Amino acid sequence: MNFSDALVRAWYTPRLTAISAALTPLALGFRMVVAVRRSLYRAGALPTRRLPVPVVVVGNIVVGGSGKTPLTLALAEALKPRGWHPGIVSRGYGGASTAARGVKADASPIDVGDEAPLLARSGHPVWIGRDRASAALGLLDEHPQCDVIIADDGLQHYALARDVEIAVIDATRGLGNGMMLPAGPLRESASRLDEVDAVVSLDGPWPGRAVPTFATSLSGDRFFRITAPHVNATAESFRTGSVHALAGIGNPQRFFDHLRALGVVATCHPFPDHHPFSVRDLAFPEASAILMTEKDAVKCAAFADDRCWVLPVRAVADPALLALIEEKLKWIRNCSRF
Numbered sequence: 001m002n003f004s005d006a007l008v009r010a011w012y013t014p015r016l017t018a019i020s021a022a023l024t025p026l027a028l029g030f031r032m033v034v035a036v037r038r039s040l041y042r043a044g045a046l047p048t049r050r051l052p053v054p055v056v057v058v059g060n061i062v063v064g065g066s067g068k069t070p071l072t073l074a075l076a077e078a079l080k081p082r083g084w085h086p087g088i089v090s091r092g093y094g095g096a097s098t099a100a101r102g103v104k105a106d107a108s109p110i111d112v113g114d115e116a117p118l119l120a121r122s123g124h125p126v127w128i129g130r131d132r133a134s135a136a137l138g139l140l141d142e143h144p145q146c147d148v149i150i151a152d153d154g155l156q157h158y159a160l161a162r163d164v165e166i167a168v169i170d171a172t173r174g175l176g177n178g179m180m181l182p183a184g185p186l187r188e189s190a191s192r193l194d195e196v197d198a199v200v201s202l203d204g205p206w207p208g209r210a211v212p213t214f215a216t217s218l219s220g221d222r223f224f225r226i227t228a229p230h231v232n233a234t235a236e237s238f239r240t241g242s243v244h245a246l247a248g249i250g251n252p253q254r255f256f257d258h259l260r261a262l263g264v265v266a267t268c269h270p271f272p273d274h275h276p277f278s279v280r281d282l283a284f285p286e287a288s289a290i291l292m293t294e295k296d297a298v299k300c301a302a303f304a305d306d307r308c309w310v311l312p313v314r315a316v317a318d319p320a321l322l323a324l325i326e327e328k329l330k331w332i333r334n335c336s337r338f
Contacts, residue, residue: 012176027184049161051133053149054328055149055151056162057150057151057162058071058072059151063186064273065170067168068168071216077122082322082326094113101127103128132151167199172251173251194211197324198324200215202315212320218254221235235262239263242289243265245264248273248293266291277299277300278303292311293313
């Protein structure tokens with residue numbers, strides 16, 4: 001086990017481990033830096049840019065995946081038939097590009113990261129950039145019909161003013177040991193969840209009661225071949241033979257558990273989030289099938305073979321959550337600011 005794996009295991013161990021204890025002084029320093037930084041934004045000492053349209057931020061306080069991107073897509077899809085025209089901005093994490101730019105569905109993950117092309121496939125306008133406000137302004141200039149911006153993984157990006165904050169929590173992992181980085185998985189203290197407009201709990205209930213809490217899950221049971229996306233298969237096709245599964249997401253076990261729930265028994269290969277896959281990672285000569293997430297498939301498309309299959313998943317937004325968001329958006333739109 002390498003140090004990275006040992007660290008993540010320590011984060012999600014209920015008792016205080018030797019690794020977390022040793023890193024506690026650094027965590028205290030990080031907590032102080034986070035608190036000071038947010039105070040500077042609140043006081044106006046650090047600039048915050050407000051857009052000419054409402055902004056909905058989807059994020060979390062825990063490092064790694066928690067279903068933010070599927071929820072972002074679900075919100076965009078749900079708002080459109082209600083008369084809204086959403087655009088999506090993201091960091092483009094893992095890509096070489098840092099400047100604000102638009103993203104098409106066929107964009108290279110080397111340039112724009114693995115999540116941006118996935119977002120763009122939805123058909124909604126997508127821009128990325130280290131400066132999310134600049135990305136959003138570029139999007140609005142190119143797509144003036146957009147009347148709401150959804151910021152994927154933008155909770156800690158305080159340079160972008162927001163009107164609605166949605167925090168996503170993976171209920172299967174919770175907040176881990178409850179400690180700040182690097183002793184634990186928290187980007188901000190747990191009390192930050194009391195300040196958002198809503199908490200969305202993935203794959204289980206969440207005990208928090210300070211703000212409205214909603215449940216969601218990721219569903220999907222049809223695979224497509226990465227080399228021929230029009231070719232589909234059900235889980236039954238992978239219940240025999242030598243099946244391998246790989247996942248380079250925040251919580252790979254969620255994908256493996258999903259496969260198991262579909263009756264697929266596979267040899268599982270977890271990778272770090274945003275792992276830069278290469279052909280060596282698919283070197284399973286005995287495999288009859290190699291299963292992967294849609295996010296990972298973006299990076300494997302250039303060298304995948306016909307044994308590689310993708311399982312797309314989608315989140316479903318709770319109607320009560322949509323009602324809460326739309327009520328806030330309508331109120332904001334009716335204000336003189338817009």
